[in-house]
Amino acid sequence: MPARKNKNKRSFSLTPLNSTLIITLLLLILYGHSFSYPLDKLDENVIITDHLELLKNPSNFNKIITSDPFFNDQPSSFYRPLQNLSFMIDAMAGNGNPLAFHLSAFILFILSLWLLFHIFRISGIDMHICFGATLLFAVHPFLVQTVVWIPSRGDLLMAVFTLTAIISLLNFLNHQNKLFLLLHFFSIAAGLLSKESSLAIIPVSILFLFHKKITSKTIIGIVTVYLLMIGCFFLLRHRLSIGFLPVKEHLLWLYRGLPAIPELIARMIIPLNLSPMPVFSVFFVVAGSILFLLIILYIIKQKDRAVAFAVCWYLLFLLPSLIYKNEGIFGYQYLAQRAFVPLAGMLFVLVLISKPYHTLFSGNGRLILAGVTLLFSLQTYSYSHNFSDAVTFYSMVIRANPNAAVAHYNRGLFYAKNGSLQQAITDFSFAVTIKPDYAEAWANLSTAKEKRGDYAGATEAATRAIQINPLYHEPYYNRGVALDDMGDYISAIRDYSKTIELFPHHTRALNNRGTAYANLGKIDSAIADYNRAITIDNQMTEAYSNRGMLRVIKADYTGAIDDLSVVITRNPQDAQAYYNRGVARISTGDRQGGCNDWTKALELGLAQVKPLIEQNCR
Known part of the structure; x- marks a missing residue:
């Protein structure tokens, strides 16, 4: 059944x-x-x-x-x-x-x-x-x-x-x-x-x-x-x-x-x-x-x-x-x-x-x-x-295609951003070996070498990038930084100026050229560059700090106090800014304000201010 x-x-x-x-x-x-x-x-x-x-x-x-x-x-x-x-x-x-x-x-x-x-x-x-x-x-x-x-x-x-x-x-x-x-x-x-x-x-x-x-x-x-x-x-x-x-x-x-x-x-x-x-x-x-x-x-x-x-x-x-x-x-x-x-x-x-x-x-x-x-x-x-992170991502790309210069370059950027400079240099070097006309890789190789203290290598890499693309502003800036580090301020100013010519809003080049002018004793030219940098980007604290120091030298104490107060507001741990503002305040007769600033600078670890406190703040 x-x-x-x-x-x-x-x-x-x-x-x-x-x-x-x-x-x-x-x-x-x-x-x-x-x-x-x-x-x-x-x-x-x-x-x-x-x-x-x-x-x-x-x-x-x-x-x-x-x-x-x-x-x-x-x-x-x-x-x-x-x-x-x-x-x-x-x-x-x-x-x-x-x-x-x-x-x-x-x-x-x-x-x-x-x-x-x-x-x-x-x-x-x-x-x-x-x-x-x-x-x-x-x-x-x-x-x-x-x-x-x-x-x-x-x-x-x-x-x-x-x-x-x-x-x-x-x-x-x-x-x-x-x-x-x-x-x-x-x-x-x-x-x-x-x-x-x-x-x-x-x-x-x-x-x-x-x-x-x-x-x-x-x-x-x-x-x-x-x-x-x-x-x-x-x-x-x-x-x-x-x-x-x-x-x-x-x-x-x-x-x-x-x-x-x-x-x-x-x-x-x-x-x-x-x-x-x-x-x-x-x-x-x-x-x-x-x-x-x-x-x-x-x-x-x-x-x-x-x-x-x-x-x-x-x-x-x-x-x-x-x-x-x-x-x-x-x-x-x-x-x-x-x-x-x-x-x-x-x-x-x-x-x-x-x-x-x-x-x-x-x-x-x-x-x-x-x-x-x-x-x-x-x-x-x-x-x-x-796809879990940049290094894993680009490493996979490189395994699949060892000629992927772009992947080497991008992995190098990630390493550089995270402070792994030697690994960044290795990747940038691979990228330019695979693709010798890779101007961006040469430029970033220059930056990484400069940060590692290889100023000659940085200058050479930046020069290669400039030869490949003379209208690319970043390698001029990079070479200027390396020359600046070597004390060749005149050549550095030349490269910073070319950077600014190609990219007028390059505030880092303006700031650095100002510092190079200051190192050559051209205070007015330096202040003019800091002024331009701040006009373009009023959040550039470094330019306020540098201009504040030069205003102390120029005896423009009111202007110096204004600049250095901006720096301190944005970075209350900047001992050097307290020190410089203290100098400006003492110079205007504000002894109490100056001593307070120097005391704060000492608390933040600036030991060299101690003799000034002992001499002026008793």
Whole structure:
């Protein structure tokens, strides 16, 4: 007698909600450890850490939304105000804590995955394929940089807005509700203000319009709005002096970046030998070319317009990311996070091709999915630890590409900032050995050698940087410091003057030139330089201190007291400032005030003031 089925037994059923929860929980396990990672890697410090005070102050809103991503005052090719604004929100919410930045990135990543899942569903893809594809994409090790490296924010925002634009367009075409069309236009606008590559959503949307059977009038109306949006986008860039490189230069970099098209396809299938600053691999370029050719043959044979559309998605979003200058084998030839949205298109290709085979996601197919998910998850967890700090990050890059002069240089900067000067010198030396025309590396090698007391070596390194780029102001300053240390004040003044000529707001050069003038007895010239430095930056305490000392010499005691009081207010532990102000006060007849200052200087460890106290303060 056959056994009866247990009617109370319930099988687990996938839904969009529990699919999202499963993926989110798994990603929390994989990425939770990274939420405390410092922001010190490859532009994280340049974009965020160095500008935390700017970002934390809400009164800087206008500057935030009108600046380039690096908050430079100089013209730039990039304009991403929503990225800047998101960093401002993170900085204010977390008071500069990296946790806020990492949480925002993680949330945007989850939201992007949910939107991608939704696109699959409304495209008629089986739930099991939707879940399996989104799960594998979520835990894919190639996307680690998108989640963990905070300057990927523009790519995450672009993903959210472009995927929303696609979904809203689909809903408009299916339901003819104009609110969806308004959401579509809004999402495109937000994408354009997040990253320039979002322009690709417009041709992608146009392709989709022609793929669907809608009236010519509707198409013309929508395309007209697209053209107006493009015009407004470029007009805004022009008003803010945001330019582009010459077209020929963009085309040159695009040509050099074309191997990324097949390489990224291959790395999506075989995520091995990953690096956050990758260079092209013959194996991956060839393998990807074969895979791409097979996809094209599939489209031709099956006449599958949906797959053709997804391939166009991949290409149209990828190509804009390839037009920008990079350092090639000395740095990177493409960046992984820029492939996030393009690879979503390639994932769509694979999902559409597998659509007839949805039964593969049952039985043994589920075991294979679980195995690949586990493999990807372990690799993602391991790979993400390479982003834990700058030294680990750049060391990984160097292991993958020993010719990465940029990685040696950036690791050297980190070592120098943290006082490991010999390690910094080693890295800068490697960088200039690999890339002899690396002016920035020569300049920083000069700085590190000067701090180590190797003034001749510092002078030589700075001279090499100047020979490579005579318009680069920093090596003139560095050489001036080394010459100053050697007592060659005349030559130092010459280099400081060249620095100021090239960069008139270089307050350190003004301050140092003032000190060199003072050492030559040119007190008026020195004070004039200190005046300029303070006018440019009234927070430069050292310039107040130096001017205060010279005003004592010039018998301008009132001015000296004012300057030295500023110094003491900002640094109450400055014994020398108390001593000098004491001299000025005694000279004006304020014996009590002077004695109080000298007594404080003695308390702070300035022993040489003791005889003056014994002589004048009894």
